[in-house]
Amino acid sequence: MCRNFVILLFFHICGCKELFDFRDKNKGSNCDVVFLSDSVKNGTITSPLYPSPYPARTICRYEFQGRGKERVQTIFQEFNLYHPRDDNRECDNQDTLIAFVQIEGRMEKIDTFCGSTLPRPVMSNGPRLKLEFHAVYGSRYSRGFKATFSFIQNFGIKVGVQLPDYPCAFVFNSNETRSGHFYSPNYPGFYPRDTECYYFFHGNQGEKIHLHFNYFDVEGVFPCEAKSASDYVEFSNFVSQDRKYERHCGQLGEFDIESDRRFFRVTFKSNDRLDGTGFNATYQFLDKVESFTTRSELTNETAVLKDIDGFITILFFLMIKLIR
Incomplete structure (x- = not known):
């Protein structure tokens, strides 16, 4: 009978507003979380139940809202989603993580991640970023993902x-x-x-x-x-x-x-x-x-020197023949 209950847990920790709806593991789950830079500048996000395998039929939305010149950058530490085929580069019919940024007032998809290849860092073009995790299948061998996020103003450039x-x-x-x-x-x-x-x-x-x-x-x-x-x-x-x-x-x-x-x-x-x-x-x-001097210039200079050496050698033998 307890399986029919929906358990709602609201958290207000570290400036994030989270809504989790975890039902029976076989029935899937939904979760949404919003991070506000006014309260938190960096942190960690994970797939549900991480580091244990995530449940199937799960949709999670991670929204980041900064201010002013801030950009949102996420860097992945682990990424292992269920993927039935290794050669599917389009991430069709697989568990996925999708990144959205705001362009001309609307959220547009910029990338989709799937499989077990660690994604490269993701950065927003403004103060807003959204990640959507879609787990259709799930697997006991798929741990999900773990990533850090930061609200930054240096565009990830740490030199100069x-x-x-x-x-x-x-x-x-x-x-x-x-x-x-x-x-x-x-x-x-x-x-x-x-x-x-x-x-x-x-x-x-x-x-x-x-x-x-x-x-x-x-x-x-x-x-x-x-x-x-x-x-x-x-x-x-x-x-x-x-x-x-x-x-x-x-x-x-x-x-x-x-x-x-x-x-x-x-x-x-x-x-x-x-x-x-x-x-x-x-x-x-x-x-x-x-x-x-570049490598190509060195190669050209070496070739020129060889040509000069060859010319001098030929000239030397011609002079010897004339003398004889």
């Missing part, structure tokens, strides 16, 4: 010095460090939509800045313009736009960019449509008398 007057801007100064790395928001996860970030590099007198991009995946089609709905990365020797450098977008191999003087600006811009995993790059402040 953030400028408070910009929504997203970071300064790298030669007086503090001569070399280091920088990356797109939420890297290595998908970067958030509707986001513009600046990276300012300030060298000393007589210095220039060399950048090497180890990884680059920014959604777009060359020449990376608005008419093709492209996200892009842009470079400039000035605070304003510089016509010397073309915009970069798409999936690119490793490449290098160098400034003309001691100041350099990198701009990352995403729109409200598609997204990518962004970029990961290194920077180095160099004296202008220094020359940074």
Whole structure:
């Protein structure tokens, strides 16, 4: 008879409002939880009954509501959902976790996770994020998921010095460090939509800045313009736009960019449509008398030297024959 009762438990702990409806394990369960940044800045979310297997026929909604410039970032520690087929990349007919962000006043799906592959970090494009857990099947071998969440204003970028007057801007100064790395928001996860970030590099007198991009995946089609709905990365020797450098977008191999003087600006811009995993790059402040040689340049120089050596050798033998 107890199985016919619906047990409602309301919690007001750590700024979250939770509603759990756990019935018989064989009949499934529903749960909803809302996290408000006014009361909690970070915490942990899990699937029902974690680390025990979650029940079938379960729908859980995890909603995050920040304020102002805050973004919501979730980082997964464990992810193991029931998946009958390993080759189903579309997550059809499987237990799933779906991420939604707010775009033009409505919540839109940006990604779906399933199987046992650990998802990359997820970041909202504004102060709101929603995760929906749909457990159709469940299994005694599927533990579910565990993730941490944070309301942040640094876009997941933990290098450089953030400028408070910009929504997203970071300064790298030669007086503090001569070399280091920088990356797109939420890297290595998908970067958030509707986001513009600046990276300012300030060298000393007589210095220039060399950048090497180890990884680059920014959604777009060359020449990376608005008419093709492209996200892009842009470079400039000035605070304003510089016509010397073309915009970069798409999936690119490793490449290098160098400034003309001691100041350099990198701009990352995403729109409200598609997204990518962004970029990961290194920077180095160099004296202008220094020359940074890439691997390709070394290969070319070596080839030229070999050609010169071959020419000198041939010329030497010709002179010997003439003398004889």
